[in-house]
Amino acid sequence: xxxxxxxxxxxxxxxxxxxxxxxxxxxxxxxxxxxxxxxxxxxxxxxxxxxxxxxxxxxxxxxxxxxxxxxxxxxxxxxxxxxxxxxxxxxxxxxxxxxxxxxxxxxxxxxxxxxxxxxxxxxxxxxxxxxxxxxxxxxxxxxxxxxxxxxxxxxxxxxxxxxxxxxxxxxxxxxxxxxxxxxxxxxxx
Numbered sequence: 394x395x396x397x398x399x400x401x402x403x404x405x406x407x408x409x410x411x412x413x414x415x416x417x418x419x420x421x422x423x424x425x426x427x428x429x430x431x432x433x434x435x436x437x438x439x440x441x442x443x444x445x446x447x448x449x450x451x452x453x454x455x456x457x458x459x460x461x462x463x464x465x466x467x468x469x470x471x472x473x474x475x476x477x478x479x480x481x482x483x484x485x486x487x488x489x490x491x492x493x494x495x496x497x498x499x500x501x502x503x504x505x506x507x508x509x510x511x512x513x514x515x516x517x518x519x520x521x522x523x524x525x526x527x528x529x530x531x532x533x534x535x536x537x538x539x540x541x542x543x544x545x546x547x548x549x550x551x552x553x554x555x556x557x558x559x560x561x562x563x564x565x566x567x568x569x570x571x572x573x574x575x576x577x578x579x580x581x582x
Contacts, residue, residue, distance in 0.1 A: 449519060453534040454578075456501050461574060464493035468567060475558045483558040491552035494570055498544035500536050509533075535577055543573040 467490040474482035496502050500509070509532040523529040528537055536544070547569040554562055 446519065450534055453500055456505060457497055457535060457577070460493050460496050460501075464490055464497070464570070467493060468563075471558070471563060472560065475560050475563065480558070484555045487551055487555040487558060487563070491548045491555070494544055494548040494551060497570075497574070498536060498541050498548060500533055537577070540573040540577050543569060547573070 467486045471483055471486035471490055473479075474486055499506060513532045518524055518532065519534045520529040523537075524531055530536075530538055530541060533541070547566045550566045551563070554566070
């Protein structure tokens with residue numbers, strides 16, 4: 394059952410319960426305010442909606458964490474290949490690292506982007522206020538516009554290093570990735 398049909402079902406049940414439980418016992422009685430049973434049902438629906446939003450945040454952070462871990466593996470490979478003057482190995486590791494940093498910047502690969510697009514088309518904006526203020530790109534959950542740009546710039550620079558690998562340049566670009574990452578992973582206030 395989708396969230397929409399679940400919400401419709403909850404509404405229908407809550408509405409029927411409210412009618413049954415909130416109806417006056419006598420014709421001369423007049424109810425005042427929303428029946429408590431309807432408020433309880435509405436609170437339950439709010440809890441479900443907010444839980445889904447929290448779950449989306451946790452899932453996107455998990456996707457980002459897995460990608461960051463893969464990037465760490467390729468960073469280690471790139472460092473080792475550069476140290477060993479292994480041009481072919483460093484090129485492959487740097488290209489993979491650049492791709493993973495770009496994936497972090499985009500909050501996932503094309504498959505995740507397709508899901509985000511579907512949510513946007515359905516009217517779901519995790520950070521509608523943040524989008525309106527220019528803080529987030531449409532549909533993004535964790536990665537801000539500023540971090541997105543910082544990560545894309547680092548990805549581009551790391552990709553260019555694949556042609557002429559240099560350990561100090563790699564460390565400088567990885568420092569930018571870590572800075573953006575640490576900012577994104579800070580607990581929400």
